Amino acid sequence: MKTGKTVTIQPPAPNEDKPEARDAMGRPVTQRKSEVRLGREVQARIGQQLRAMYDEVVSEGVPQHISDLVRRLSDRDDGAA
């Protein structure tokens, strides 16, 4: 029985260790270009959705109580700096 055995914990294998089909030039056979294109499309849609959600609030403008507050505070004679 071996004693003092060193246990080496392997870090998770990076992606390149995954067996992947490759063409004659050693490039991955998966359709990289369309994946990238799809990725861009998806990202563009996420961006649109994000802005639409955000702009919905922006379009509400300045609520009355906030605008009153800012005007009140900025008209105040504020001696103390």
Added chain:
Amino acid sequence: MKLDPAIRDQVLATVPSLRAFAISLCGNIDRADDLVQETLLRALAHIDSFQPGTNMPAWLFTILRNLFRSEYRKRRREVEDADGRYAETLKSHPEQTGRVEFSEFRAALAKLPSEQREALILVGASGFSYEDAAAICGCAVGTIKSRVNRARTRLADLLAIDSVDDFGPDRATRAVLAGGGRS
């Protein structure tokens, strides 16, 4: 001394965007409005530290974000899982968080770690540069970039977008709205 009206107008002009940012952080309109109000009180009390000609939105966003963070930390002591609580808020009061139309998207957004969410909003919705967003969040530009990237990847996964047709917030809701409900 009264506040320069030009500065006041810059503050007011930033409010709509500041609210949108606050809502995306809090997930709740009432809390968001409190946060905006507190931000403005603080900003106007320290308006001397704003240098005219510099970026007013970035200045106000920084103040709001810092206030939110300190409140968030306080709340975290009360409720361990602040993010879970945020998601819960969304679930129980969807009507407080905007139109139902965005509920699916908001729910996905709520599942992101808060640092990724804020980075994505600042860059992707508020339209800040990576540099400004980094200044607002007090971190390196590279950190913002990686947070934004991780946020986008995660959102795509959560929304399971794998084709254009598949994308769309609450198609069912939309169908209902389109098909019925007309009186």
